[in-house]
Amino acid sequence: MELIVSLIFIIPILFTSFFSLINGISFFRLFKQKNDFTLFHISIIFFSISIMFLFFIIPFLFPSSKCLECFLLANVIVWIIFLEIGNAYFNAFLNCINAYERYTLPIFGGAIAFALFTAINPDIYLLVNPIRIEAFLYVAGFISAMYLLVMSYNRVKLILTYFEGEELHMLELTQRVFWIGATCLIYTFLSVVTWLIIKGIDNLSLDVFTWELIDWLVYLNVIIYLVLLLGAFIYSKKIDWGKIDIPSLLNILDSPSSL
Numbered sequence: 001m002e003l004i005v006s007l008i009f010i011i012p013i014l015f016t017s018f019f020s021l022i023n024g025i026s027f028f029r030l031f032k033q034k035n036d037f038t039l040f041h042i043s044i045i046f047f048s049i050s051i052m053f054l055f056f057i058i059p060f061l062f063p064s065s066k067c068l069e070c071f072l073l074a075n076v077i078v079w080i081i082f083l084e085i086g087n088a089y090f091n092a093f094l095n096c097i098n099a100y101e102r103y104t105l106p107i108f109g110g111a112i113a114f115a116l117f118t119a120i121n122p123d124i125y126l127l128v129n130p131i132r133i134e135a136f137l138y139v140a141g142f143i144s145a146m147y148l149l150v151m152s153y154n155r156v157k158l159i160l161t162y163f164e165g166e167e168l169h170m171l172e173l174t175q176r177v178f179w180i181g182a183t184c185l186i187y188t189f190l191s192v193v194t195w196l197i198i199k200g201i202d203n204l205s206l207d208v209f210t211w212e213l214i215d216w217l218v219y220l221n222v223i224i225y226l227v228l229l230l231g232a233f234i235y236s237k238k239i240d241w242g243k244i245d246i247p248s249l250l251n252i253l254d255s256p257s258s259l
Contacts (some may be wrong), residue, residue, distance in 0.1 A: 008208050010060055012222050013053050019229040020050040026236055034246045041088035045081055047129055049229070052077035053222075067204055067227055079115050082145045089148045090094035090249055093155060101151075104144040111141040142189050153178040159252055166243040173235050175208040184224055191218045 024046030031039035055074040086105045090097060114134035156175050163171060165195045195218045205211070211219070 003116050010057050012226055013057050016222055016229060017050045018227040019233050020046045021224040023229060023232055024050060036246050036250060038088050038091045038250060041084050041091060043045040044215060045084045048077050048081045048084065059084055067206055068122050069119065071204055072122055076112060076115040076119050079108055079141060082141055083112060085145055085148055089152060092253055104148060107137065107140050107144050111137045130144065146185060149178050149182040155253065162252055167249060170239050180228060184228060187224065188221050191221060
């Protein structure tokens with residue numbers, strides 16, 4: 001039984017966390033070389049994802065740990081990841097930020113505050129019923145993250161004609177990450193929200209032998225992100241970063257004249 005649980009749950013999550021950590025280290029090293037804070041925020045995104053997945057296996061590794069508390073702490077990390085997506089976006093497009101985009105960071109900050117509040121006090125999860133302010137913030141945060149990913153894709157698309165060779169290859173891979181990432185976020189949001197509606201937060205269980213279809217659909221997120229993070233690691237190794245002038249690239253990307 002323990003072997004089955006390890007194969008289904010623990011090992012895939014450990015690999016997902018590992019590849020996210022490796023990606024984080026790679027981009028942090030690249031940040032140290034290029035000295036651009038967009039790369040720093042990207043590395044923090046990967047580090048945060050690695051920590052988030054570890055929270056899901058703590059109850060298995062330490063039986064005395066509480067499943068609900070670990071889930072809620074992972075939820076805090078989710079919104080930190082979204083905040084770092086916003087920070088990376090702002091750093092890359094500072095001169096092109098519109099009025100709506102200026103509100104995204106406060107939205108992510110509010111979501112982090114509510115997520116942390118409910119992680120500290122699990123009994124008051126979704127407290128403000130039926131208004132549910134935190135639920136509104138979560139939806140607004142998700143929409144904001146999706147908006148930033150779509151806008152990033154479009155803005156990169158507008159400058160592709162300025163580049164060739166390795167830089168063009170890197171930008172095309174970046175675009176691929178944006179639309180794949182957006183697709184994954186949609187699936188994650190819909191599957192988790194559906195799970196919460198059908199089962200409720202109090203019925204969270206990591207016992208795979210009692211899972212229903214909706215539990216397996218949520219678990220599929222692990223496999224999806226494992227493949228995505230492994231792909232990001234493989235493709236990043238295929239890029240010759242030494243041939244890419246990231247500061248110059250970002251200057252063009254951040255130029256209003258290129259939009």
